[in-house]
Amino acid sequence: MYLMTLLYILALCLSMGSTISLRYISIAVFGLGALANVLICFFKYYHSWPLMPMYQTPVFVTAFIGLLVLGEIRKKAFRVRLLMFTVAVISLAVTLFPKDFYLPFLKSRTVFSHIFMLSGALGQAFFMAGGVEAACSIHNSGRVPFLNTKGVSETSSETKFPGWDSSYIVWGFIFWTISMFSGELWSYLGWGNPVVWDDATIVMSMATWFYYVALLHLYLLKPWDARKRAYAAVAGLLLVFVFNVLPNLGSFRIPNMKNLLVLLGA
Numbered sequence: 001m002y003l004m005t006l007l008y009i010l011a012l013c014l015s016m017g018s019t020i021s022l023r024y025i026s027i028a029v030f031g032l033g034a035l036a037n038v039l040i041c042f043f044k045y046y047h048s049w050p051l052m053p054m055y056q057t058p059v060f061v062t063a064f065i066g067l068l069v070l071g072e073i074r075k076k077a078f079r080v081r082l083l084m085f086t087v088a089v090i091s092l093a094v095t096l097f098p099k100d101f102y103l104p105f106l107k108s109r110t111v112f113s114h115i116f117m118l119s120g121a122l123g124q125a126f127f128m129a130g131g132v133e134a135a136c137s138i139h140n141s142g143r144v145p146f147l148n149t150k151g152v153s154e155t156s157s158e159t160k161f162p163g164w165d166s167s168y169i170v171w172g173f174i175f176w177t178i179s180m181f182s183g184e185l186w187s188y189l190g191w192g193n194p195v196v197w198d199d200a201t202i203v204m205s206m207a208t209w210f211y212y213v214a215l216l217h218l219y220l221l222k223p224w225d226a227r228k229r230a231y232a233a234v235a236g237l238l239l240v241f242v243f244n245v246l247p248n249l250g251s252f253r254i255p256n257m258k259n260l261l262v263l264l265g266a
Contacts (some may be wrong), residue, residue, distance in 0.1 A: 004040060004097045007033030008062075008088045013080050027073050030084060034066035037091070045099075052108035055099040055248045057121050062091045064125035078139060086237075090245060091166045099250030112186035120179035120205070124171030124240050127212065133168055133239025134230035141227070168220055169233060181210055197250045204243040213237055 014026035027123070041063050044053045069083045107113075162177055183202070184194040195202060215232050218224050 123176030
């Protein structure tokens, strides 16, 4: 976990460089961090299978966003840097506030629990990537004409705002919906009730779903202009972090300095 976080932070720092060579090095370092992240996810599942690894969704979120970053390396540097920053922040939070001391419980021995967790992690990753995409459009505001997802110019009131790709939001909503319905099936099979209202995590997940229902309606019906929809997407990124990432974090734990020194070769 320490190695993954250090590689992500180092890649982010290197990406700030002004030379092309530093950018390529940062991508290589980030790729190593993403590889370490994927291996961590694999071993967490390996040690808990056939049960679900408890409270490990943020680790999977960073892995999925990391893979998205590697797929975006040919895109604008500012967008890649924002995605790297998002991954670095979440991985640092997971390292400093771990919640890996909970043992899997028997009721998670169903396919619906795994679909619930993995689809939820994918949904969070796409929601955050969509927020980053919108933030890039806000940053580039006024530089290029606004185009919708089909590349067609919209109304004249939006011609000064650059377009942002809403496909990340759409994919996030699809995976989030799959996660919610599979979670309800898991809850019904395990506890005899499709919704456990006493669980704040479930309530916040539903709040996130309703937020993106409203956001997609705003995008499709266009009662707001492109700039307002972009701000709403950025607010969604923060909402996902507060409502869905933070509940899966534990209490602050000081990193084991001995392990850090061994990792750094001291």
